[in-house]
Amino acid sequence: MEIKRYLTRRIIQILVSFFVILTVLFLLFRLAPGDPVSRMIDPSMSPEDAEHLIAQLGLREPIWRQYLVYVKNFFTGDFGYSFHYGRPVLKVIWEKLPNTLLLFTSSIILSALVGIFLGKIAAWNKGKPLDSWMTIGALVTHTVFLPWLALILIWVFAYKLGWFPITGIISEEIWLDPDAGALAKALDVGHHMVLPMATLFCIHFGSYLLIMRSSMLETLKEDYILTARAKGLRESVIRDRHAAPNAALPVVTSVGLSLAFSINGGALTETVFTWPGIGRELVFAVSQNDYPLAQASFLLIALVVLAANLVVDILYAYLDPRIRY
Amino acid sequence: MGGEKMKGDKEIRHRPHWFEQFLEGWSVFWQNPLGKIGVTLLGIFALMAFSSFIPPLVNPMYHPMTGVDPEIYSSVGPSARHWLGTDFMGRDIFSQLLAGARIAFMVGVSAAFMSIFLGTAFGMIAGYMGGFVDTLLMRLADVIMVLPTLLVVLILASLFGQLNIWTIVLIIALFRWPGVSRVIRSQALTLKQRPFIEAARVAGASHIRIIFRHIMPNVLPLAFLYMTFRVTAAIIIEAALAFLGFGDPGTVSWGMMLQWVWKTGHMFKALYWLLPPGICISLITLSFYMIGRAMDEVLDPRLRREETAR
Numbered sequence: 001m002e003i004k005r006y007l008t009r010r011i012i013q014i015l016v017s018f019f020v021i022l023t024v025l026f027l028l029f030r031l032a033p034g035d036p037v038s039r040m041i042d043p044s045m046s047p048e049d050a051e052h053l054i055a056q057l058g059l060r061e062p063i064w065r066q067y068l069v070y071v072k073n074f075f076t077g078d079f080g081y082s083f084h085y086g087r088p089v090l091k092v093i094w095e096k097l098p099n100t101l102l103l104f105t106s107s108i109i110l111s112a113l114v115g116i117f118l119g120k121i122a123a124w125n126k127g128k129p130l131d132s133w134m135t136i137g138a139l140v141t142h143t144v145f146l147p148w149l150a151l152i153l154i155w156v157f158a159y160k161l162g163w164f165p166i167t168g169i170i171s172e173e174i175w176l177d178p179d180a181g182a183l184a185k186a187l188d189v190g191h192h193m194v195l196p197m198a199t200l201f202c203i204h205f206g207s208y209l210l211i212m213r214s215s216m217l218e219t220l221k222e223d224y225i226l227t228a229r230a231k232g233l234r235e236s237v238i239r240d241r242h243a244a245p246n247a248a249l250p251v252v253t254s255v256g257l258s259l260a261f262s263i264n265g266g267a268l269t270e271t272v273f274t275w276p277g278i279g280r281e282l283v284f285a286v287s288q289n290d291y292p293l294a295q296a297s298f299l300l301i302a303l304v305v306l307a308a309n310l311v312v313d314i315l316y317a318y319l320d321p322r323i324r325y
Numbered sequence: 326m327g328g329e330k331m332k333g334d335k336e337i338r339h340r341p342h343w344f345e346q347f348l349e350g351w352s353v354f355w356q357n358p359l360g361k362i363g364v365t366l367l368g369i370f371a372l373m374a375f376s377s378f379i380p381p382l383v384n385p386m387y388h389p390m391t392g393v394d395p396e397i398y399s400s401v402g403p404s405a406r407h408w409l410g411t412d413f414m415g416r417d418i419f420s421q422l423l424a425g426a427r428i429a430f431m432v433g434v435s436a437a438f439m440s441i442f443l444g445t446a447f448g449m450i451a452g453y454m455g456g457f458v459d460t461l462l463m464r465l466a467d468v469i470m471v472l473p474t475l476l477v478v479l480i481l482a483s484l485f486g487q488l489n490i491w492t493i494v495l496i497i498a499l500f501r502w503p504g505v506s507r508v509i510r511s512q513a514l515t516l517k518q519r520p521f522i523e524a525a526r527v528a529g530a531s532h533i534r535i536i537f538r539h540i541m542p543n544v545l546p547l548a549f550l551y552m553t554f555r556v557t558a559a560i561i562i563e564a565a566l567a568f569l570g571f572g573d574p575g576t577v578s579w580g581m582m583l584q585w586v587w588k589t590g591h592m593f594k595a596l597y598w599l600l601p602p603g604i605c606i607s608l609i610t611l612s613f614y615m616i617g618r619a620m621d622e623v624l625d626p627r628l629r630r631e632e633t634a635r
Binding site: 013016017020021025028029032033139140142143144145146147148149151152154155159257259260261263264267268271272279282283285286287289291294295298301302305306309 | 359464467468470471472473474475476479480481482483484485557561562564565568569570571583587592593596599602603606607610611614615618
């Protein structure tokens with residue numbers, strides 16, 4: 001199978017990329033000015049514990065031995081102890097991962113779907129006022145400064161109107177209430193998620209709309225659309241069944257290409273809304289000089305981006321039968 | 326001798342051609358409403374940046390960083406004395422806004438210039454040389470491309486301590502070249518097959534000469550298009566970094582102003598302080614983006630897809 005070979009190659013490429021990132025991060029952490037020991041060991045630790053950890057991480061050994069220990073520790077999920085939480089780093093970020101995935105994937109998928117839908121409508125109405133307004137709206141929402149948009153949304157919908165909570169992910173009174181059911185809890189999280197999701201949605205759907213629009217305009221020039229017209233198919237069928245699915249392919253590619261950019265936005269959104277995710281954890285760790293936590297969060301984010309790229313590749317190969325690698 | 330003569334001929338034929346192309350391109354560009362709005366907005370920001378040195382001359386209390394109104398020690402709304410009000414220390418918000426425009430241009434243009442330089446050089450070398458060099462550079466580009474630049478700068482800030490504005494610019498440039506280099510590379514790949522490159526090689530031109538003398542002029546317009554998108558990326562990253570509290574403490578940027586209003590808890594009380602910096606960052610991004618799109622249509626309509634990667 002051609003696809004299988006292509007995917008195997010991509011997986012190998014992605015693994016190589018990850019190893020490069022892993023290695024560069026190791027070198028940065030060891031070669032940066034300052035003492036690597038103080039960077040990996042919590043200053044408030046007792047001397048015996050510290051000695052134990054130094055021996056475990058091999059910090060007094062030659063650098064190549066340290067590297068081997070580092071790689072081994074990575075694959076056994078041992079990232080050291082967070083200075084701030086005093087707990088294993090993996091545990092800390094493992095708890096935050098679902099929150100990030102929930103917010104991030106739902107807003108990316110929603111904005112891609114809405115972007116594809118609106119882009120289709122805009123292209124179909126090319127040159128009419130509706131198209132111009134949609135294009136301008138997409139440009140504006142796409143370029144607005146994300147943290148500021150988040151602050152404005154908080155100001156309007158949480159502060160002035162009071163419709164949504166200002167920050168956080170859960171309300172204590174609901175989660176501490178023993179009578180509250182799973183539904184009430186889920187609704188509570190959903191209630192907290194509206195504004196962060198709206199922020200990420202606003203930033204993303206515009207670019208998907210613009211890509212879908214130009215791709216749809218290209219597709220409508222294709223011969224098979226002419227054939228469909230000649231067959232006397234209804235316009236809505238041509239638009240929705242013949243043109244749109246093909247035109248949506250570049251949007252899938254661009255979701256993958258812009259992932260790194262989206263992750264930046266995700267971290268900013270989580271920070272402003274104090275949404276307990278990995279992005280916010282990384283920002284927090286950097287501000288607290290909690291090096292083990294910062295290192296592990298960064299690696300996990302890189303891993304997520306690489307995995308998501310692979311998912312996009314697979315999706316693309318599946319969606320476009322013309323592509324045979 | 327023969328090579329010299331050929332070069333001379335080419336230059337004579339090239340110059341008017343380039344200039345005409347520019348004029349023609351400009352008229353197409355100016356007919357596009359996006360281009361017109363973008364350039365106008367940008368002109369306003371340029372004016373702001375140029376006039377940023379005026380307020381401190383009028384009165385030292387208008388200095389964006391160190392100037393404090395002797396009668397005001399807290400954030401006060403707009404007045405004749407302070408057109409946009411003052412921040413938590415009694416500093417003038419309007420003069421901070423002007424200073425922010427200067428920083429935005431500085432960061433945006435210099436980071437974009439550096440990353441375009443790197444991207445064009447690497448792209449041309451990869452495309453022209455092919456083989457191992459090509460594979461190595463493009464794999465490197467792949468790795469860098471999946472890294473979220475903002476988080477990379479954050480990690481570096483945690484390791485190397487407080488970063489100054491030029492270090493931030495340099496890091497942004499180092500992490501934003503891959504997108505450009507790919508486009509330039511594919512362009513170089515097609516150029517490589519053209520007869521005039523063959524002719525130059527036969528005439529005995531070195532690889533370096535072919536790359537910079539014969540390939541570069543043909544990819545430069547494309548590189549400039551990408552420069553506008555890199556400018557927006559650089560401005561956004563610097564602003565976001567400053568907003569998170571990791572900016573250069575010696576500069577007043579718009580991101581820094583937003584951080585102050587957010588961290589000092591004034592965002593619910595002081596809309597006059599919350600609105601201007603955010604609007605400025607968004608509009609300057611929008612203007613560069615509009616110019617990029619308008620240029621895009623002038624140069625090559627098939628390029629539209631890369632925009633989202635910014």
